Amino acid sequence: MNNSKTWSGRFNEPVSELVKKYTGSIDFDKRLAKWDIQGSLAHAEMLRQAEVLSDEDVANIQQGMAEILKEIESGTMPWSLDLEDVHMNIERRLTDKIGDAGKRLHTGRSRNDQVATDIRLWLRDEINEIRSLIQALQAALLDLAEQHADTVMPGFTHLQVAQPVSFGHHMLAYVEMLGRDDERMADCRKRVNRMPLGSAALAGTTYPIQRETTARLLKFEQICQNSLDAVSDRDFAIEFTAAASLLMVHLSRLSEELILWISPRFGFIDIADRFCTGSSIMPQKKNPDVPELVRGKSGRVIGHLTALIMLMKSQPLAYNKDNQEDKEPLFDTVDTLVDTLRIYADMVRGITVKPENMRAAVMQGFATATDLADYLVKKGMPFRDSHEVVALAVRHADEQEMDLSELPLDKLRSFSDLIEEDVYQVLTPEGSLNARNHLGGTAPEQVRLQVARWRELLAN
Numbered sequence: 001m002n003n004s005k006t007w008s009g010r011f012n013e014p015v016s017e018l019v020k021k022y023t024g025s026i027d028f029d030k031r032l033a034k035w036d037i038q039g040s041l042a043h044a045e046m047l048r049q050a051e052v053l054s055d056e057d058v059a060n061i062q063q064g065m066a067e068i069l070k071e072i073e074s075g076t077m078p079w080s081l082d083l084e085d086v087h088m089n090i091e092r093r094l095t096d097k098i099g100d101a102g103k104r105l106h107t108g109r110s111r112n113d114q115v116a117t118d119i120r121l122w123l124r125d126e127i128n129e130i131r132s133l134i135q136a137l138q139a140a141l142l143d144l145a146e147q148h149a150d151t152v153m154p155g156f157t158h159l160q161v162a163q164p165v166s167f168g169h170h171m172l173a174y175v176e177m178l179g180r181d182d183e184r185m186a187d188c189r190k191r192v193n194r195m196p197l198g199s200a201a202l203a204g205t206t207y208p209i210q211r212e213t214t215a216r217l218l219k220f221e222q223i224c225q226n227s228l229d230a231v232s233d234r235d236f237a238i239e240f241t242a243a244a245s246l247l248m249v250h251l252s253r254l255s256e257e258l259i260l261w262i263s264p265r266f267g268f269i270d271i272a273d274r275f276c277t278g279s280s281i282m283p284q285k286k287n288p289d290v291p292e293l294v295r296g297k298s299g300r301v302i303g304h305l306t307a308l309i310m311l312m313k314s315q316p317l318a319y320n321k322d323n324q325e326d327k328e329p330l331f332d333t334v335d336t337l338v339d340t341l342r343i344y345a346d347m348v349r350g351i352t353v354k355p356e357n358m359r360a361a362v363m364q365g366f367a368t369a370t371d372l373a374d375y376l377v378k379k380g381m382p383f384r385d386s387h388e389v390v391a392l393a394v395r396h397a398d399e400q401e402m403d404l405s406e407l408p409l410d411k412l413r414s415f416s417d418l419i420e421e422d423v424y425q426v427l428t429p430e431g432s433l434n435a436r437n438h439l440g441g442t443a444p445e446q447v448r449l450q451v452a453r454w455r456e457l458l459a460n
Ligand code: ARG
Pocket: 025, 029, 085, 111, 112, 115, 319, 321, 323, 324, 325
């Protein structure tokens, strides 16, 4: 067979250059090479045990693959678009090196089960990496939360000052989100970790294959139980990209907050200069490029989710070439996620908190009004009445341009004679924080308990 394409014996004319480029995937799928070789070696070993391939053939295949792996690592592997994709490039290289044994490797296999296996093997490894990066980011946030368990900042609803919260508590909110992201990754990995190999093109194969053997060699937890499903399904990739999208949405929200807080209008924090750039025209500018890009890149990952889910929709069973389009969105999702997580942990470690500015902002928004209402309730007033009393007090303080805690006692008592000297304990931001000392509340003591809980979880 001297045709360059493995399957071209059937054709009278070669494909045009444009079609070759259009249908080829080697430019992007060569990054699966390492996992393609892993899969091939396991397949060959299984065929040897099943006495489909001889010991000698398999020894040659192992030798040839070891050489190819070295060529790939050193950048000397000759990749060719004529050979369409990573699978045929490697197989041809093997055959060039070891002859007929290389041509026997594909026995009982198709590129359809091969590619599905490769992606799963690759993604399984990437999920491990992503999970450890999520946990490293959580650890960075925990350090910040611990340092600032007692730091008061305004908590917002509707982006209006609502109630004082601990800055540490605010950071812990993101630790929780990331914890669920990590859970989703772990859960999705279970469904990634199933082996399509052995399904061949779509219907299985006539050779006496032992799929359990291949699965064991490749450390797959389960084996795909239906050959048609195994070669055509990409829901594991969609699921992964959905989990990735949620993770990026969480980081986008945090980024939006960092951007606001860095703005001198807020002045709550600073981030290290290495995450910012200047303006080419405005000499005073320090722009938070990194969080802005994270916010922007979340859209990119969500776009990949949309691409993958649209790709799957309406595909009849079993494999269709459409599925070749799964790779670029998936690869870019992983690359974006890995880079974002790496840079983020470093950026969080470079955050400087400005507690005085946060406290000043708390003092401007009547953040302890609810505390005063609760105080009156504890002294016997029904909540609806206390709500009204406090509203009047806030109105007065606003006119005087004072915080509630700055009003003298006799003034406060003019709104309700239930108010006594001890009211000042609840009117301060610190008093407000300490009063919310229950599971999930913002009291510094609770923040420290949560930090300890998460540290223990991460250690296991
Ligand atoms: N490059 C192809 C892909 O990524 C490999 C499978 C090709 N199979 C086929 N029947 N043409 O999906």
